[in-house]
Amino acid sequence: MTSPFPFTAIVGQDDMKLAMILTAIDPGIGGVLVFGDRGTGKSTAVRALAALLPPIEVVEGCPVNSARHADCPDWANVSSDRIVTRPTPVIDLPLGATEDRVVGALDIERALTRGEKAFEPGLLARANRGYLYIDEANLLEDHIVDLLLDVAQSGENVVEREGLSIRHAARFVLVGSGNPEEGELRPQLLDRFGLSVDVKSPTDIDERIEVIRRRDAFERDTDAFMATWAPQDAALRDRIVAARAAIGRVESSDATLRDCAGLCLALGSDGLRGELTLLRTARALAAFEDAGAITRDHLRRVSAMALSHRLRRDPLDEAGSATRVARIVDDVLA
Incomplete structure (x- = not known):
């Protein structure tokens, strides 16, 4: 195999990689x-x-x-x-x-x-x-x-x-x-x-070349390639395990809860699932980075992935959903 x-x-x-790491830290x-x-x-x-x-x-x-x-x-x-x-x-x-x-x-x-x-x-x-x-x-x-x-x-x-x-x-x-x-x-x-x-497919030629180079090396000598990257994978595994253990100790202040609610209200997202997901995702990111509390920087960095698919459609706004979220984040968390 x-x-x-x-x-x-x-x-x-x-x-994509960060989103998958965060769900590995907190499957909830x-x-x-x-x-x-x-x-x-x-x-x-x-x-x-x-x-x-x-x-x-x-x-x-x-x-x-x-x-x-x-x-x-x-x-x-x-x-x-x-x-x-x-x-x-x-x-x-x-x-x-x-x-x-x-x-x-x-x-x-x-x-x-x-x-x-x-x-x-x-x-x-x-x-x-x-x-x-x-x-x-x-x-x-x-x-x-x-x-x-x-x-x-x-x-x-x-x-x-x-x-x-x-x-x-x-x-x-x-x-x-x-x-x-x-x-x-x-x-x-x-x-x-x-x-x-x-x-999206990478548009930078050097990045595309690196993709080809690594995939070719993997297929030509899988064992050697796996051995080369094993230390990096092991280090990431240790960070995920440590974050799982630390996530229960990450604090979320009333100001953080207000920011979550303010963002979702400004975006017009339905229900409360958006706020709860945004909070859990930011907490997982804080744990991954060994931070003791959720900050506005954590909220900014995960807001698009947690909220962009919960937006109501706006036929008059041609911007993508991630762009709309970023715009609102800049206003609410200015």
């Missing part, structure tokens, strides 16, 4: 939506980050990656108490996936004839405590979108057929990517992504 490309070796795309932020050109490293970055993260501890044989035997669902019939380590899972959700493949399938005949809960776990079970990656998320079928909305809200997958009910934990970082020219994302699903970033 080919090793994922090192995360720290990805050239440019700083906003709610995932990342990446819109942009094909071939800009979106799927590469997801797999690279997951490979960089520390392995997770799971009960051997548990189909939902539970950390304790008590958390394994009863239908799994897991007898082992042995704890093993696994890489952080990254599960792809194909556009043509059926409902049974996503949520899992119940064997109704076996359940009725033998009285057993026979359940074949789906993609949501495998993604628990990891990443669920949707390429071309804007082309996802509506009924699959509805399923994801329910699970993203509750953190639990429930499958009900013929009076039988199966449930299991399904908490994952949702990462979606797509090309806006091929269709827009449903507003209900768009709002479930904590962060949103736009990526």
Whole structure:
């Protein structure tokens, strides 16, 4: 199996990489939506980050990656108490996936004839405590979108057929990517992504050459390339682990809360999810930079990724959503 490309070796795309790092520090932020050109490293970055993260501890044989035997669902019939380590899972959700493949399938005949809960776990079970990656998320079928909305809200997958009910934990970082020219994302699903970033193909020739140089070196001698970048990946892993431990100690003042509310009011974002996401994202950034409290600089740097996809459309404003956010940030946090 080919090793994922090192995360720290990805050239440019700083906003995308930062957004993914922040969701790794605090998965409660709610995932990342990446819109942009094909071939800009979106799927590469997801797999690279997951490979960089520390392995997770799971009960051997548990189909939902539970950390304790008590958390394994009863239908799994897991007898082992042995704890093993696994890489952080990254599960792809194909556009043509059926409902049974996503949520899992119940064997109704076996359940009725033998009285057993026979359940074949789906993609949501495998993604628990990891990443669920949707390429071309804007082309996802509506009924699959509805399923994801329910699970993203509750953190639990429930499958009900013929009076039988199966449930299991399904908490994952949702990462979606797509090309806006091929269709827009449903507003209900768009709002479930904590962060949103736009990526573009590099226009600087030296940057494009560096992309080619590193990818070619990776493909020609993968082991040597991985060894070269291993120290940088290890250093980033240590920073993420330290930030996870420190995030609970990062202070947020009343002034910070007022800034969050003021920004969202000025932008006209619906509901309160914008403020909460902005606060969590700024706190994760502060923890990542070993700061004891959230500052206005932290809010400025994450405001576009936390709020740009929550704006109401303004047909009279031709500026992009990130530009509109930056404009409001300059006014409110002047």
